[in-house]
Amino acid sequence: MPKIIDTPLQNNLKIGMAQISPVWLNKEATITKIKEYIVKASDEDCELVVFGEALLPGYPFWVSMTDGAQFNSSVQKEIHAHYIKNSIQIEAGELDDICALAKQHKIAIYLGLMERAQNRGGHSLYCSLAYINSEGQIKSVHRKLQPTYEERLTWSPGDGNGLQVHDLKNFSVGGLNCWENWMPLARTTLYGLGENLHVAVWPGSDYNTADITRFIARESRSFVVSVSSLMSKTDFPEDTPHLNAILENCPDTLANGGSCIAGPDGEWILPPVIDKEGLITATIDFTRVLEERQNFDPVGHYSRPDVTKLTVNRERQSILDIKE
Secondary structure, three states, X not given: OOOOOOOHHHHXXXXXXXXXXXXXXXXXXXXXXXXXXXXXXXXXXXXXXXXXOOOEOXXXXXXXXXXXXXXXXXXXXXXXXXXXXXXXXXXXXXXXXXXXXXXXXXXXXXXXXXXXXHHHOOOOEEEEEEEEOOOOOEEEEEEOOOOOHHHHHOOOOOOHHHOOOEEEOOEEEEEEEHHHHHOHHHHHHHHHOOOOEEXXXXXXXXXXXXXXXXXXXXXXXXXXXXXXXXXXXXXXXXXXXXXXXXXXXXXXXXXXXEEEEEOOOOOEEEEEEEOOOEEEEEEEEOHHHHHHOOOOOOOOOOOOOOOOOOOOOOOOOOOOOOOO
């Protein structure tokens, strides 16, 4: 946790929530849209901008609508291959333009992306959350620990390497993907690292964000920022493989947003915003964290490490352990 400098400049943080739809499964066009929103956030004097889960290049909505569990299906294989081709290999520099914008505009970024991880062979996909600081450096890439339900048909389980927090003015910010926000031990890891600004990213919909955002805030006595994407039936590009099969059982709205912010007392600073694309902004005050920790601190004065303690493995997992 950074040294506390008790000035309005260090206590106040303006956050931008980019509640947008991807250019679905088109990584180049989606990156262009992300860059536009980074510039918009900077123009509105935001110091942190957050994008939803798997926004780059999009959430795998097709799985639940096209019998995704059918074994050896050519439909599933062809859509999955298209997904892999449009996912991001960070080591190849595919986030370099975004990092350069972060540095140019002196803005920190949390970005949800599909990672084609080089250290896992480069053919499997991980639902990752990258933190880029205001100097344009990628400081952590958190691979989702446990894909949820049908996500397991296209995403791989991650590891603990990205369970990290980062200094941002007086704040310590950390983040988790979607339903891993319901994992008590993952949350506790970030609390124990000093987190007091929690970022939860979602594919979309207020039914995900409405309850848990306030719950985590009240449990942790931290600010919680939930950022979701949007997706409608008309957002599927015409060049999507097996588009007709996807649209046959597709609802008009797949993700309605629901981005929101709760304060350290668990009350709304900004309740869920529905069906609205754009940049949503709010300014938070670090002093509120210190006030609410007076009567409850889950890893400090209201913990008993002599009785219960958490072990965390942050090793980046790989099939290879090469010794030269």
